[in-house]
Amino acid sequence: MTVTSDLSNWMWAGGLTALWLAHAGWAFAKSRKLARTKKARSEELKSGAAHTVLVAYGSQTGLASELAEKTASALTDAGVAARVIALSELDADTLSVARRILFIASTTGEGDAPDNASGFLRRHMGQPMALSHLSYAVLALGDSSYEHYCAFGRALDHWLAASKASPIFERIEVDNGRIEDIHHWQHHLSALTGSTTDHDWAPPAYDPWILAERTLMNLGSPGGEAWHLRFTPKGHIPTWQAGDIAEMVIPVAGDAPDLLREYSIASLPQDGSLELCVRLATLPDGGFGAGSGWMIQTLKMGGEVEMRVRSNPAFRPVPPQSTAILIGNGTGIAGLRAHLKTRTGQAPTWLLYGERTQAHDALFDAELQQMLADKHLTRLDRAWSRDEGDGRYVQHLVSENAREIVRMVEEGATIFVCGSLEGMSQGVHAALEVALGEDILNGLTDSGHYRRDVY
Numbered sequence: 086m087t088v089t090s091d092l093s094n095w096m097w098a099g100g101l102t103a104l105w106l107a108h109a110g111w112a113f114a115k116s117r118k119l120a121r122t123k124k125a126r127s128e129e130l131k132s133g134a135a136h137t138v139l140v141a142y143g144s145q146t147g148l149a150s151e152l153a154e155k156t157a158s159a160l161t162d163a164g165v166a167a168r169v170i171a172l173s174e175l176d177a178d179t180l181s182v183a184r185r186i187l188f189i190a191s192t193t194g195e196g197d198a199p200d201n202a203s204g205f206l207r208r209h210m211g212q213p214m215a216l217s218h219l220s221y222a223v224l225a226l227g228d229s230s231y232e233h234y235c236a237f238g239r240a241l242d243h244w245l246a247a248s249k250a251s252p253i254f255e256r257i258e259v260d261n262g263r264i265e266d267i268h269h270w271q272h273h274l275s276a277l278t279g280s281t282t283d284h285d286w287a288p289p290a291y292d293p294w295i296l297a298e299r300t301l302m303n304l305g306s307p308g309g310e311a312w313h314l315r316f317t318p319k320g321h322i323p324t325w326q327a328g329d330i331a332e333m334v335i336p337v338a339g340d341a342p343d344l345l346r347e348y349s350i351a352s353l354p355q356d357g358s359l360e361l362c363v364r365l366a367t368l369p370d371g372g373f374g375a376g377s378g379w380m381i382q383t384l385k386m387g388g389e390v391e392m393r394v395r396s397n398p399a400f401r402p403v404p405p406q407s408t409a410i411l412i413g414n415g416t417g418i419a420g421l422r423a424h425l426k427t428r429t430g431q432a433p434t435w436l437l438y439g440e441r442t443q444a445h446d447a448l449f450d451a452e453l454q455q456m457l458a459d460k461h462l463t464r465l466d467r468a469w470s471r472d473e474g475d476g477r478y479v480q481h482l483v484s485e486n487a488r489e490i491v492r493m494v495e496e497g498a499t500i501f502v503c504g505s506l507e508g509m510s511q512g513v514h515a516a517l518e519v520a521l522g523e524d525i526l527n528g529l530t531d532s533g534h535y536r537r538d539v540y
């Protein structure tokens with residue numbers, strides 16, 4: 086090695102060290118500032134908790150947080166001071182002084198707590214606490230078609246009872262958003278406040294949308310058909326954010342009630358239309374899934390659907406100037422595409438995506454290439470599970486790139502995961518846990534740096 090190259094290597098290393106030190110200093114200052122903000126908020130929460138009814142929610146896809154807001158409004162309207170908090174904010178100090186807490190908690194995964202409640206479960210629910218000063222009620226959200234119905238809400242209720250807290254009324258369970266169950270809760274709230282005002286908690290009206298475009302995206306794929314659908318509003322286009330959900334009314338023949346189906350939205354309001362990516366579900370008897378079959382096989386082009394947009398706070402975008410790692414598979418590209426559309430800065434944006442074959446399943450490939458060219462997407466890695474010579478899933482990409490993911494997380498990146506629960510999100514979670522360690526991944530979940538929209 087020559088002296089010059091030796092010197093330049095040293096200068097390079099010195100520059101890197103300086104850069105690293107500057108970054109470490111910045112990260113340290115940022116984490117101190119965050120810790121201070123968190124502490125101030127926790128103290129403020131604690132000081133008000135004795136006189137305020139806390140409405141604490143654990144929500145994965147937004148319904149529990151929506152009901153928490155409505156609950157707090159109903160209380161406030163009746164003259165009762167109320168405050169909405171996420172379960173991730175409810176700490177031991179606040180629990181030690183709070184007099185009344187209304188818990189609204191959904192269940193996700195396979196009987197799991199929502200991401201913004203998993204820290205609460207881990208930190209507090211391992212054993213009973215001394216909560217005899219606390220009165221509480223639980224609204225548990227779930228879907229009885231799952232094996233572990235309302236499992237987290239039930240566990241929360243049992244833990245509160247074991248902690249000697251007093252139930253104000255018995256736990257109420259909401260099966261798949263059933264309005265009658267929600268009215269039951271509303272009725273108890275009215276009894277609690279003595280209010281006779283009848284708030285209308287029926288879901289907001291559904292708006293009419295027109296099917297403007299329907300394109301098969303994966304002709305020749307060994308997997309099920311994946312369709313790109315574009316709907317235009319009949320009236321004004323509503324506002325929504327990346328990560329939000331479209332709730333569609335699926336008409337059912339005869340007297341049976343209509344079905345509701347939820348889909349991740351693949352576009353932004355500025356696109357002028359609401360876009361979805363839907364896999365045509367085939368049933369063992371050769372029929373099609375109720376929602377996808379109706380939308381893809383029955384609905385005519387130009388036909389009308391009833392939809393509403395539901396906010397999904399757990400899957401909100403981060404500002405375009407902060408780093409995002411987007412991970413997903415299949416039609417999970419929908420939610421990720423809406424996020425990609427927000428990435429208008431030059432901050433690192435990395436998409437790791439898995440599908441079956443490169444030839445037939447490279448969904449939105451032209452768009453992704455354009456985003457790469459525009460540097461709105463800075464890195465793209467894809468795994469093709471059915472391609473000879475590949476055979477990898479997206480979780481393998483996570484494992485292979487563990488070191489780079491750790492580096493980006495240390496610099497404050499947020500990880501977004503969208504797609505199927507079984508296989509993909511569980512596999513990705515396991516790979517992230519190996520890469521980052523369980524504690525760091527839990528910390529990312531708590532701080533909102535690990536956001537998921539899986540189904």
Ligand SMILES: Cc1cc2nc3c(=O)[nH]c(=O)nc-3n(C[C@H](O)[C@H](O)[C@H](O)COP(=O)(O)O)c2cc1C
Pocket residue numbers: 143144145146147148149150191192193194195196197199226227228229231232233234235236261262506539540
């Ligand atoms: C991926 C996924 C997994 C779910 N797992 C369960 C479950 O194990 N048990 C249950 O009762 N409900 C389960 N549900 C249903 C939700 O609890 C229900 O839709 C609830 O209304 C969602 O509330 P949230 O939007 O506040 O998260 C699951 C829903 C999804 C999307």
